[in-house]
Amino acid sequence: MATANAAPKTAMQRFLDGVEKVxxxxxxxxxxxxxxxxxVIVLSAVLGAFGAAVTYERINPETHEIEAASTQIRSLLNVDGIRFLYASLxxxxxxxxxxxxxxxAMIGAGVAEESGMVTALIHKLVAVSPSWALTYILAFVGILASIAADAGYLVLIPLAGVAYLAVGRHPVAGxxxxxxxxxxxxxVNMLIKPLDAVLVEFTNDAAHLVDPSRSIGLASNLWFSIASVLFLTVVVAFITxxxxxxxxxxxxxxxxVDGAGTEAGAALSERESRGLRFALYGFIGLIAVFxxxxxxxxAPLRNPDTGELIGNSPFMNGLIALIMLMFLVTGWAYGIGAGTLRTLAEVIAAIExxxxxxxxxxxLFFVLSQFVAYFTYTNIGTVMALSLSGALQAANIGALxxxxxxxxxxxxxxxxLTGAIAKWAIFAPVFVPLLMKLGVEPEAVLAAYRVxxxxxxxxTPLNAYFALVVGFAQKYDRSAxxxxxxSLMLPYVVWMFVLWTALFTIWxxxxxPWGL
Incomplete structure (x- = not known):
C-alpha cells in the first residue's frame, strides 16, 4: 500500500499486513x-462417482408449495456435464x-463523473458536514443503498473513495x-425492498407447514432492520x-493510476456552483416525471395486480433504471451549467x-459467470448447505x-452460495417449522437469517463484485x-458478525418486537 505510517504497528495491524502479503x-x-x-470439475467428477446426494424438503419458487426433493452431485465430466460445459458458455x-x-449504472455514472458533478457534490458534502461525520454519513448511505439492489456496489463504493480523497484521507479506506x-x-434497510417480499413469502410458505393460519407481513422485521441499520452504521464507521x-x-x-491521487480544492468555483444548480433542476424534473x-x-410503475408501489412492483424491480437516469440527467444538467459537457455528442463520448x-x-465477469454456472450445476454448494443444516437440526439443543x-x-x-433467495428457499422449510415448534416466531427466524x-x-471472492472492488482500489494503488x-475487510466481517449477532441475541x- 502507498502509505506513510509513522506510529508503531499493533499486533493486529501486523497480522493484517501478513494477510495482505500472503x-x-x-x-x-x-x-x-x-x-x-x-x-469444481474434478471435485464434481469424484463426488459424482461416489453418488453423493441428500434428500430434503424445499419451497418451490414457482408454486410456493413445499415439495420433497433429492439433490445429488452432478459430474461435469460425464456425457451430460461435457454437453453443459460446451453449450452453456x-x-x-x-x-x-x-x-x-x-x-x-456506468452509463449514468460515467456522465456524472466526466462532467465533474461527482467531484463537486463530494466537495459540497464535505463543506456542509463536520469532518467527523463524513464516515458515518457514507456508512449510513451505503447500507441504505441496498434498496437499489446491486447498484450500491457500482456507485457508492467508488464515491466513498473519492469523498475520502477530497478530505485528504486515504481513498482506499473510503x-x-x-x-x-x-x-x-x-x-437490512429502513425501507421495504423487493428482496423482503421474496423472503417473507418463503417464510410464510414454511410457517404454513406448522400453522396454516400463521403469516407475517412485509414489515415483519422492520424494527429490527431499522435498529440494525443504525447500529451497523456506527460499527462500520468506528472500525474505519x-x-x-x-x-x-x-x-x-x-x-x-493516471493522477487519481490528485486532490482537488475544497472550495467550489462559480461554474461548479452554477452546475450544481442546474443538476438540482434536472433532478427535480426527473422526480416530477417519476x-x-x-x-x-x-400508474404504469405500480403492480398491475395489487397496485402496490413498495415491494413487488415494476418501480422497485427496475430501480436501477432510476439510478441510471438520475446520474445521466443530473450529470448532463451539471455539464451544461458548468460548461463541461454541453452537447449530446460529448455525453455519448463520456459514456463510451x-x-x-x-x-x-x-x-473477469465472463470467467466468473462460468464458475458460478458450473458450481451451481454440480450442486456441491446445495449438498453442503443441506448437510450442515441437517447436522444442526439433529443437535437437539435449545431454541436460542x-x-x-x-x-x-x-x-x-x-x-x-451468495444468493440470499436461493439459500432461504433451502433453509426456510427446515428451520422455520423446527423453531416454531420450539416456540420461536417466524419473524425471529427470518431476522436470524438476515444476520x-x-x-x-x-x-467471499464468489461475490460478483469482489473483483470489481479490487479494481477500485487499484485506481489509487497499483499494488493492491x-x-x-x-485484509481490509476482515476486521469489518468479524466485528459486524459478532456484534450484530449480539444485538440479535439481546433483542x-x-x-x-421484530416489526409491524
Missing part, C-alpha cells in the same frame, strides 16, 4: 477463477445479471468503508476510523469512455442456541490485490 501472492483474479473451475455470461447492472456498508448489511484508516495511514499518491409514473392509482474502461472487468447455530451455518454457507447472510458478502481487500432475550 493474499497478494495469489494470481490474477481471472487465474484464480480458472483454477476454481478446474477444482454464452448463456452463462448472458444471464449473469451483474454485467447488465454494471453497464447500466473504498473499504463503502464495501463493508454495502455488502456487509445487504439484507479506529482500525482501517490508522493502518493505511496518510495517502501518498505516487502509486496511483411521480407521475408512480403516484396515481393505476466509461464503458471502455470496464473491458478488464467484463472479461439453535438460532445462533443457524446464524453461523448461514454465514459459512454464504462463502459458497447470518450479510457480513460474509464482504469477504485480493490480499489487500481481504430476542428482551422480547422486543
Amino acid at each position: 493474499g497478494n501472492m495469489v494470481p490474477h483474479p481471472v487465474v484464480i477463477f480458472l483454477i476454481l473451475i478446474g477444482i 454464452i448463456p452463462n455470461f448472458m444471464t449473469f445479471t451483474a454485467v447488465g447492472l454494471m453497464i447500466a 473504498i473499504a468503508l463503502g464495501f463493508a456498508a454495502v455488502a456487509g448489511a445487504f439484507t 476510523d479506529r482500525m482501517i484508516a490508522p493502518r493505511l495511514g496518510a495517502y501518498v499518491p505516487d502509486n496511483a 411521480l407521475l409514473l408512480t403516484v396515481p392509482a393505476g 469512455k466509461s464503458i471502455k474502461n470496464m473491458g478488464g472487468t467484463i472479461f 442456541p439453535l438460532l445462533l447455530g443457524f446464524i453461523v451455518v448461514v454465514a459459512i454457507i454464504d462463502l459458497l 447470518g447472510d450479510s457480513p460474509m458478502n464482504a469477504i 490485490g485480493v490480499g489487500t481487500i481481504v 430476542k432475550a428482551l422480547g422486543l
